[in-house]
Amino acid sequence: MSETSLSRKSLSAQEKRELLKRSLQQKARARTSVQPMSCGQKALWFLQQSAPQSAAYHIAFTARIRSRVDVAALRRAFQLLLNRHPALRATYKLHNAEPVQIFTEYQELCFQQTDAASWTRDALNERVAEAYHRPFDLEQGPALRVDLFTCAEQDHVLLLTVHHIAFDAWSLWIFLDELRLAYTAEQAGITALLPPIVYSYADYVRWQTEMLEGPPGQPLWAYWQKQLAGAATVLDLPADRPRPAVQTYRGAAFAFNLSAELSQRLKRLAQAEGATPFMLLLAAFQVLLYRLTGQEDILVGSPIAGRGRPEFAGVVGYFVNPVVLRARLSGNPTFKAFLNQVIQTVFDAIDHQDYPFPLLVKRLQPKRDASYSPLFQASFVLQKAQRAGAITDAWVPGDTQTRMRWGSLDVELFDMAQQQGQFDLELEMMEAAGAFHGAFKYNADLFDPDRVARMTEIFSIMLQGLVENPGQSATQLPLLTEVERDRLLALGSGVGSQHVDAECL
Numbered sequence: 001m002s003e004t005s006l007s008r009k010s011l012s013a014q015e016k017r018e019l020l021k022r023s024l025q026q027k028a029r030a031r032t033s034v035q036p037m038s039c040g041q042k043a044l045w046f047l048q049q050s051a052p053q054s055a056a057y058h059i060a061f062t063a064r065i066r067s068r069v070d071v072a073a074l075r076r077a078f079q080l081l082l083n084r085h086p087a088l089r090a091t092y093k094l095h096n097a098e099p100v101q102i103f104t105e106y107q108e109l110c111f112q113q114t115d116a117a118s119w120t121r122d123a124l125n126e127r128v129a130e131a132y133h134r135p136f137d138l139e140q141g142p143a144l145r146v147d148l149f150t151c152a153e154q155d156h157v158l159l160l161t162v163h164h165i166a167f168d169a170w171s172l173w174i175f176l177d178e179l180r181l182a183y184t185a186e187q188a189g190i191t192a193l194l195p196p197i198v199y200s201y202a203d204y205v206r207w208q209t210e211m212l213e214g215p216p217g218q219p220l221w222a223y224w225q226k227q228l229a230g231a232a233t234v235l236d237l238p239a240d241r242p243r244p245a246v247q248t249y250r251g252a253a254f255a256f257n258l259s260a261e262l263s264q265r266l267k268r269l270a271q272a273e274g275a276t277p278f279m280l281l282l283a284a285f286q287v288l289l290y291r292l293t294g295q296e297d298i299l300v301g302s303p304i305a306g307r308g309r310p311e312f313a314g315v316v317g318y319f320v321n322p323v324v325l326r327a328r329l330s331g332n333p334t335f336k337a338f339l340n341q342v343i344q345t346v347f348d349a350i351d352h353q354d355y356p357f358p359l360l361v362k363r364l365q366p367k368r369d370a371s372y373s374p375l376f377q378a379s380f381v382l383q384k385a386q387r388a389g390a391i392t393d394a395w396v397p398g399d400t401q402t403r404m405r406w407g408s409l410d411v412e413l414f415d416m417a418q419q420q421g422q423f424d425l426e427l428e429m430m431e432a433a434g435a436f437h438g439a440f441k442y443n444a445d446l447f448d449p450d451r452v453a454r455m456t457e458i459f460s461i462m463l464q465g466l467v468e469n470p471g472q473s474a475t476q477l478p479l480l481t482e483v484e485r486d487r488l489l490a491l492g493s494g495v496g497s498q499h500v501d502a503e504c505l
Contacts, residue, residue: 037205038201040356043358044057048165057163062414062416063411064412065409065411066411068153069148070187074186080182087316087317089141090102090166091138110142111148113150128414129417131161136163144160146161166316178192187408204315221355221360224324228375233367236293240447246370248445249422251419252441253442258460262464275339278382281429282302286300286327292455299327299378301322304353324360335466373422378425380426381428382430384430421444425442427459462479
């Protein structure tokens with residue numbers, strides 16, 4: 001009898017089960033499906049090829065866990081979700097000169113636990129940021145990784161990092177909601193009760209291709225072609241330094257909070273004017289850009305979930321699609337009149353949201369420059385959880401003290417500093433704890449923190465002014481406190497509003 005036969009006979013039942021499991025996994029890895037990428041994925045693929053070390057398109061979730069963690073159960077829960085969502089198991093490469101995604105039936109979870117018990121707070125922050133910035137190899141995979149930094153038995157930092165090509169914000173809500181259920185079930189040794197998945201991301205790509213090549217695609221293109229005809233595609237914001245020849249995606253952020261009183265007044269004004277809070281805050285942001293640049297024709301991008309079809313609501317993948325929202329401020333309209341324009345613009349954009357932004361850029365052929373993003377360099381987003389009771393609902397940006405129960409875990413926000421930026425300026429807002437909170441994310445190659453801090457201050461002043469008198473013209477909305485304005489007017493002996501606007505930054 002051979003040595004091999006003897007060793008096989010000596011295996012325990014558990015070892016035999018492990019061998020069988022590995023054999024099945026190896027067979028599953030060998031089974032692959034080659035599928036085309038969506039328009040959005042192709043754009044991200046080429047961006048990744050041009051800047052493979054950049055983390056500009058990494059999506060992250062970070063939380064501080066202030067309770068004991070069953071690490072084995074957490075790992076199994078993540079593996080279960082990786083098994084469940086095909087988009088997270090894809091790799092990306094060229095096949096016959098075309099970028100494709102290759103789905104495997106099984107992929108081992110990239111999970112790393114690190115002992116951080118002896119680290120200082122600064123060292124912990126630095127190591128978490130390093131893990132976030134670690135580049136993805138999209139050709140080899142994986143596109144998802146999990147890092148758990150253990151500071152003590154009841155003190156951990158959880159970092160989930162996913163490349164945007166496989167994930168978007170909506171996918172994050174889905175994933176975190178399912179992770180809570182899966183971890184609780186794995187702890188209890190039972191099967192997690194998760195909703196069935198009928199459709200896949202590959203189904204979405206097929207639908208998008210057929211839609212664009214069929215009758216629905218032409219009216220979408222015709223709308224955007226007309227809507228953006230003759231638009232100025234470069235926003236000339238006052239900057240502290242010349243623009244680099246090539247965009248580096250080096251970014252930073254300045255967070256701010258609006259008072260509960262101002263937030264409620266903004267919501268009441270929006271309701272009175274037949275607008276949503278998104279529309280009102282977008283209009284205010286566009287007026288701010290108008291006042292800072294003097295440009296009367298402004299393009300602002302805004303990401304739309306891209307899940308207009310209900311069958312894709314529970315699918316994890318890259319669906320988000322930026323729409324271009326054009327603001328025309330010639331004739332110095334009142335804020336109320338301009339808001340009416342914005343309302344119609346947003347409704348029209350939603351009706352035509354299925355036309356992919358990368359295809360729009362390709363067909364419009366704006367002047368391309370490696371130093372800035374095409375069509376728009378300013379973006380606005382109002383974040384909204386897609387599921388009631390989502391983990392981030394109770395968190396205010398910058399608040400690392402509020403603790404909430406997430407399944408069997410006690411968690412707090414772990415605030416990781418913004419270090420990437422896809423645009424010159426992005427205003428990201430959300431509503432939490434009865435008030436609006438926001439952050440101006442900016443290109444650190446162009447702007448100093450002091451300038452952005454001042455920009456944040458004048459935006460808050462302008463919001464206060466518009467709720468007090470929305471009938472004011474766009475150039476009359478205050479950007480300065482009364483004391484500041486009186487001082488400038490005294491120095492300038494009655495100079496006009498354009499001079500005041502130029503001096504406010």
